Amino acid sequence: MKRIDPHVHCRDGVEIRKANIRKVSELAMAQGIVHICDMPSINFPILTENDVVGRLDLARRRKPVTGYSVFMTLTLKEEQIKEAVRVAQKYHEVAGLKLWPPENEKRIIYKTLARLGYTGVLAVHAEKASLFKPELFNPKEPWTHNLVRPPEAEIASIKEQIRFAEEANFRGTLYICHITLPESAEITWQAKKYLNIYSEVTPHHLFLSTLQMRGKNGLLLKVNPPLRSREAVGGLLRVVRQGKVDCLGTDYSPHLSIEKLLPPYLSGIAYYQLYGMALDYLAGQGLPEKDIENMTYWNIKKVFGEKLKNV
Numbered sequence: 001m002k003r004i005d006p007h008v009h010c011r012d013g014v015e016i017r018k019a020n021i022r023k024v025s026e027l028a029m030a031q032g033i034v035h036i037c038d039m040p041s042i043n044f045p046i047l048t049e050n051d052v053v054g055r056l057d058l059a060r061r062r063k064p065v066t067g068y069s070v071f072m073t074l075t076l077k078e079e080q081i082k083e084a085v086r087v088a089q090k091y092h093e094v095a096g097l098k099l100w101p102p103e104n105e106k107r108i109i110y111k112t113l114a115r116l117g118y119t120g121v122l123a124v125h126a127e128k129a130s131l132f133k134p135e136l137f138n139p140k141e142p143w144t145h146n147l148v149r150p151p152e153a154e155i156a157s158i159k160e161q162i163r164f165a166e167e168a169n170f171r172g173t174l175y176i177c178h179i180t181l182p183e184s185a186e187i188t189w190q191a192k193k194y195l196n197i198y199s200e201v202t203p204h205h206l207f208l209s210t211l212q213m214r215g216k217n218g219l220l221l222k223v224n225p226p227l228r229s230r231e232a233v234g235g236l237l238r239v240v241r242q243g244k245v246d247c248l249g250t251d252y253s254p255h256l257s258i259e260k261l262l263p264p265y266l267s268g269i270a271y272y273q274l275y276g277m278a279l280d281y282l283a284g285q286g287l288p289e290k291d292i293e294n295m296t297y298w299n300i301k302k303v304f305g306e307k308l309k310n311v
């Protein structure tokens with residue numbers, strides 16, 4: 001069975017050899033993945049046609065062992081949004097556009113995309129930065145990261161993306177990255193009645209909870225959105241079994257342990273093996289093979305349509 005990972009972060013440009021496009025593709029291939037979609041970090045965003053050309057050229061030189069696509073990042077600047085739309089239409093290797101906090105709280109982006117007639121994928125990191133409480137983080141108790149970015153920040157943001165998309169008459173595909181809560185799955189599922197919307201879940205949110213962050217090296221599990229309570233993890237499995245979550249994407253973020261264990265305590269999960277563990281976990285929980293194939297391949301093909309038609 002072929003699988004696609006719609007959400008990885010390669011760290012080319014950050015000069016970390018083990019985290020480059022080639023290495024990430026090898027780790028993906030070891031999990032049966034034949035294509036990766038790269039979302040370059042906020043620090044090295046792909047904003048312009050030049051950035052895309054440079055990234056694709058770099059990707060060719062790295063010789064990935066899987067197929068490779070890249071996302072462009074959206075800013076609030078109208079000119080940049082225009083260029084991103086044009087470039088996303090021009091290059092089939094551009095999987096879509098990515099919207100991060102705090103820009104995801106601005107309806108103008110949806111209005112602009114709708115006005116420009118964008119019909120591609122808009123991938124959103126749906127957390128509302130205005131609801132974060134950064135002062136609650138204590139690195140000695142890594143699970144406190146969950147308090148910084150509470151469930152309400154995710155739920156409110158997903159509702160907001162849906163409202164923005166509706167109000168703007170957005171004609172593209174809304175892809176809600178890494179949902180962590182059963183409520184998030186229900187909200188996106190309900191919105192399918194009137195929007196082209198899909199949800200993604202990560203391996204780590206499927207079977208790890210804040211309990212694991214209480215062990216030693218809990219900081220290695222600091223991630224955005226954060227791991228949730230055991231109840232939430234149980235709820236997420238329930239909605240997956242009900243077929244209400246569309247895609248599995250790793251959000252693989254190859255940070256070095258030292259970047260996570262010491263300031264600035266970077267967020268991101270650097271274990272690609274969790275992918276295979278998640279598949280085993282889902283199968284062990286009785287999820288039919290067909291549903292797993294949908295989440296790891298067919299639904300992802302639906303989301304990206306033409307872009308991944310040869311995968």
Ligand SMILES: [Zn+2]
Binds near residue numbers: 039251
């Ligand atoms: Zn990510």
